[in-house]
Amino acid sequence: MIGSYVAVGDSFTEGVGDPGPDGQFVGWADRFAVLLADRRPEGDFRYTNLAVRGKLLDQIVEDQVPKAVELAPDLVSFCAGGNDIIRPGTDPDDVAERFERAVALLTSAVGTVMVTTGFDTRGVPVLKHLRGKIATYNGHVRAIADRYGCPVLDLWSLKSVQDRRAWDDDRLHLSPEGHTRVALRAGQVLGMEVPADPDQPWPPLPPRGTFEVRRDDIHWAREYLVPWIGRRLRGESSGDRVVAKGTLSPDDIRVRITQAV
Secondary structure: OOOEEEEEOOHHHHOOOOEOOOOOEOHHHHHHHHHHHOOOOOOOOEEEEOOOOOOOHHHHHHHOHHHHHHHOOOEEEEOOOHHHHOOOOOOHHHHHHHHHHHHHHHHOOOOEEEEEOOOOOOOOOOOHHHHHHHHHHHHHHHHHHHHHOOOEEOOOOOHHHHOHHHEOOOOOOEOHHHHHHHHHHHHHHOOOOOOOOOOOOOOOOOOOOHHHHHHHHHHHHHHHHHHHHHHHHHOOOOOOOOOOOEEEOHHHHHHHHHHHO
């Protein structure tokens, strides 16, 4: 019976790709918080989302982890290192060592720390060549989880997110349905009964022709890939002027999810 939850991380945990009616993102962590709150008496649940898009591991550790420790919740979800791993020249072994130091700090101060692996990027055009690097980092994350007794939200094994409908148009962030499936899997990881199977099959899609695929690829490159490369070259981050969502009411999240449908 988890009475308090703090989400720590980057764009994945902030919820990019899952916009609410007010333009603010919802995301898997907010949806998961509702699942947790549903198991508590009305008003007897605290939730804070500290995640900010674009943040690297060291930034998350410096800015978010101390706040999570101060709040001392029953549960922290800690997803970090993905933005480091996709940068050229980074060493997954080094990133994992820094990740472990943060896990050691969190587990000494809060109830439970749930860690998260990276996705299988076999179908992502720009990231599929990093699949081995991500798999190496995932192996470290699982080993760290074993050492510190952390439940693992294993996104690599969540086969339903291999479908393109689980992803936003930018192909880097989940769609609302993708975020929903991750929230359901998080509940399963903690032994909860969840209202739907996160791995339930998607409805069949009609086949796409070569022209349609190429057209979508050109649109994606123009709208998302080129701006992303530009930010990297300028040393900018998508989260430079973003403020974390902070403490949220599960009732407000429910309303925003309903209105966004």
